[in-house]
Amino acid sequence: MSMTRTNEPSFRESVDLMFNRAVALMDLPPGLEEKIRVCNATYTVRFGVRLRGQIQTFVGYRSVHSEHMEPVKGGIRFAPSVNQDEVEALAALMTYKCALVEAPFGGSKGGLCIDPRQYDEHELEQITRRFAYELAKRDLIHPSQNVPAPDMGTGEREMAWIADQYARMNTTDINARACVTGKPLNAGGISGRVEATGRGVQYALREFFRDPRDVAKAGLSGSLDGKRVIVQGLGNVGYHAAKFLQEEDGSKIVGIIERDGALYNPDGLDVEGVRNWIVKHGGVTGYPDATHTAEGGAVLEEDCDILIPAALEGVINLGNAANIKAPLIIEAANGPVTAGADEILRKKGTVIIPDMYANAGGVTVSYFEWVKNLSHIRFGRMQRRQEEARHQLVIDELERLDRYLGDAWSMTPEFKQKYLRGADELELVRSGLDDTMRIAYQSMREIWHDRVDVEDLRTAAYLVSINKVAASYRAKGL
Numbered sequence: 001m002s003m004t005r006t007n008e009p010s011f012r013e014s015v016d017l018m019f020n021r022a023v024a025l026m027d028l029p030p031g032l033e034e035k036i037r038v039c040n041a042t043y044t045v046r047f048g049v050r051l052r053g054q055i056q057t058f059v060g061y062r063s064v065h066s067e068h069m070e071p072v073k074g075g076i077r078f079a080p081s082v083n084q085d086e087v088e089a090l091a092a093l094m095t096y097k098c099a100l101v102e103a104p105f106g107g108s109k110g111g112l113c114i115d116p117r118q119y120d121e122h123e124l125e126q127i128t129r130r131f132a133y134e135l136a137k138r139d140l141i142h143p144s145q146n147v148p149a150p151d152m153g154t155g156e157r158e159m160a161w162i163a164d165q166y167a168r169m170n171t172t173d174i175n176a177r178a179c180v181t182g183k184p185l186n187a188g189g190i191s192g193r194v195e196a197t198g199r200g201v202q203y204a205l206r207e208f209f210r211d212p213r214d215v216a217k218a219g220l221s222g223s224l225d226g227k228r229v230i231v232q233g234l235g236n237v238g239y240h241a242a243k244f245l246q247e248e249d250g251s252k253i254v255g256i257i258e259r260d261g262a263l264y265n266p267d268g269l270d271v272e273g274v275r276n277w278i279v280k281h282g283g284v285t286g287y288p289d290a291t292h293t294a295e296g297g298a299v300l301e302e303d304c305d306i307l308i309p310a311a312l313e314g315v316i317n318l319g320n321a322a323n324i325k326a327p328l329i330i331e332a333a334n335g336p337v338t339a340g341a342d343e344i345l346r347k348k349g350t351v352i353i354p355d356m357y358a359n360a361g362g363v364t365v366s367y368f369e370w371v372k373n374l375s376h377i378r379f380g381r382m383q384r385r386q387e388e389a390r391h392q393l394v395i396d397e398l399e400r401l402d403r404y405l406g407d408a409w410s411m412t413p414e415f416k417q418k419y420l421r422g423a424d425e426l427e428l429v430r431s432g433l434d435d436t437m438r439i440a441y442q443s444m445r446e447i448w449h450d451r452v453d454v455e456d457l458r459t460a461a462y463l464v465s466i467n468k469v470a471a472s473y474r475a476k477g478l
């Protein structure tokens with residue numbers, strides 16, 4: 001992969017540079033700007049676990065960027081490359097992300113330096129529980145103070161272990177389940193959380209394509225139908241985004257980049273087929289019906305309409321930015337474009353839908369899950385049948401009309417069936433997510449179009465979110 005990072009700032013410095021570009025356009029009181037930018041605290045924990053007859057020491061982090069609202073929120077990443085700089089950058093992005101989509105949280109993030117593929121399930125459970133114990137005893141996992149979620153290398157399984165560990169340590173806490181989100185449904189989770197971030201990427205693109213002016217800024221036209229997409233990382237976020245765009249919007253997934261190289265097929269790849277292949281064979285290598293390139297990163301530079309980096313940070317950098325052909329990039333991953341690459345792409349006219357907005361679907365549905373846990377009731381449980389009963393009244397009335405009009409008009413059975421059904425939790429979650437993604441995009445769009453000094457969506461996103469964080473500090477003091 002072309003990852004040459006000559007003179008590139010670190011991930012955290014990159015986030016700060018982007019923040020600085022935005023605050024330069026704002027009129028914040030002296031000092032407040034710095035208060036918002038800095039990371040409040042980062043805890044490093046080192047702990048030992050006895051594995052395979054030996055004690056192994058692990059290093060983990062939990063960083064709290066801003067506590068202007070509590071609890072603070074942000075995922076826990078399991079990867080060998082995890083370090084303090086990365087965790088702090090990701091925590092800062094969480095602050096801005098939550099503010100932008102109006103999830104009432106401050107920003108936080110956690111990470112454990114580990115390659116999860118080197119351990120079996122039982123070992124991973126021991127390690128995760130021990131990490132959770134270290135964090136929980138310092139209130140770095142807590143329903144009202146700090147609520148983690150999944151990120152790279154973690155998912156429902158790890159969240160269930162963390163929730164259970166917290167509950168064992170806090171046996172009388174009636175809200176214990178709200179200490180972490182992204183749990184499986186049978187352990188206090190919510191329908192639609194697994195797909196949420198990828199679903200949010202789809203909703204973000206749909207909103208982008210609703211305004212022909214935005215589409216034209218990227219030099220594109222029409223809708224998502226037929227658009228050629230390249231996605232990097234077919235994990236939780238990349239898989240769901242690619243799958244929904246292919247199945248529901250008619251987009252063509254022409255390239256998929258994974259750890260062991262990339263697949264390319266100008267006629268489109270079958271996302272489900274590739275995913276199944278990865279599950280079975282551990283990578284994309286050998287997948288039929290596509291050209292395989294061992295140097296996967298090179299495919300970031302292939303011709304396409306929409307590029308979706310959904311794996312790691314810093315993959316579009318000074319080394320390859322000038323060669324990126326996609327006119328539209330949606331940052332499903334956090335920080336995939338470095339500050340230097342961002343400048344090059346902006347000058348080229350590439351439109352970038354920024355990470356803090358593009359992947360906010362995860363935290364949005366995490367917010368719904370947290371509310372569900374605190375209210376101890378599934379969404380829709382009280383209303384669903386009542387809604388159906390009211391719809392039945394309309395159907396009865398229409399059926400009366402039907403009989404009266406004879407052959408002139410009749411209600412289709414499909415309409416009747418669809419209309420009668422009250423919304424279940426999944427539908428409510430998707431509706432709440434769609435609404436959130438639309439409103440947040442519209443707030444960026446307004447600034448992007450109205451302010452001549454704002455040339456890109458990222459700056460617009462920062463302006464919206466920093467304003468909200470600043471307003472919160474102003475209202476309550478420091």
Ligand code: NAD
Pocket residue numbers: 150151152153154197232233234235236237238257258259296310311312313332333334359360362363
């Ligand atoms: P994941 O672990 O489920 O998937 C990551 C995928 O990227 C895997 O398929 C992995 O094989 C692939 N990958 C790893 N290294 C690669 C490389 N060098 N080249 C190409 N592919 C590579 O992780 P995820 O949860 O989908 O997270 C991906 C990104 O999305 C991260 O930046 C994360 O911070 C961000 N994100 C995730 C969520 C969430 O809800 N899971 C929410 C917001 C943002």
